[in-house]
Structure formats: structure tokens, C-alpha cells
Amino acid sequence: MFDPIVQEIREIRNSHAKKFDYDLSKIVADYQKKHKSYVEKLASINKKTLSVESITMKTTKQPRD
Template sequence: MKSDPIVDEVRKVREAHAARFNYDLSAICADLKKKEKDSGHPVVSRRPKLRLKPTGS
């Protein structure tokens, strides 16, 4: 399979970020949430769509 340089770079950055937190998923998520909050960009959180069950009538 041919290597994609962009995908390789993203994986390298992701690996380095995970290593900074000793691969602790809770710490990684907390850091990403902090970065999201500190960015100042609006964050859209969409509620799940309500799926109605057919009534049969």
C-alpha cells in the first residue's frame, strides 16, 4: 500500500500527543477539551435525532 505523507504526519503528531500523556486516554481527552475551550472557536454540539418507531397504523 502506498504511503500518504499527510496521513503519516497526522499519525506522527497523534502518537507524540498520546506519548506526552503516557497514553492515558482520560488525560488525552481532558487536554483536547481544554484546547477546544481555550481556542475561542464556537463549538457546535448537536443532540441526537429522535427516531420514532412506526405505530403500525
């Protein structure tokens, strides 16, 4: 199945990787550098730790009497 959006993303990713000779450490360093310049524009999300029990209780249906 051809998806033009996925294809466009792959082309962008490939052209970015090509600039760094497909060297993963250089690619990651570039993304980290870009991330630092946009950090003030990123949404702040409060991380909440959930216990396994609370997740199970929310997703498991209780039998009805």
C-alpha cells in the same frame, strides 16, 4: 499506499499521546481543555434534524411517466 499527510498526522497524534503516557482519559482532558480555549474561533453550524422520509425523498429517484 504511503500518504505523507496521513503519516504526519499519525506522528503528531502519537507524540501528543506519548506526553500523557497513552492514557486516554488524560488525552481527552487535554483536548477538551484546548477546545475551550478555541471555542470562540470555531464556526457555528445550525443543526437541522431531518426525517427519514425527507432524506429518502431527496435520494430516491422517482419514476418518470
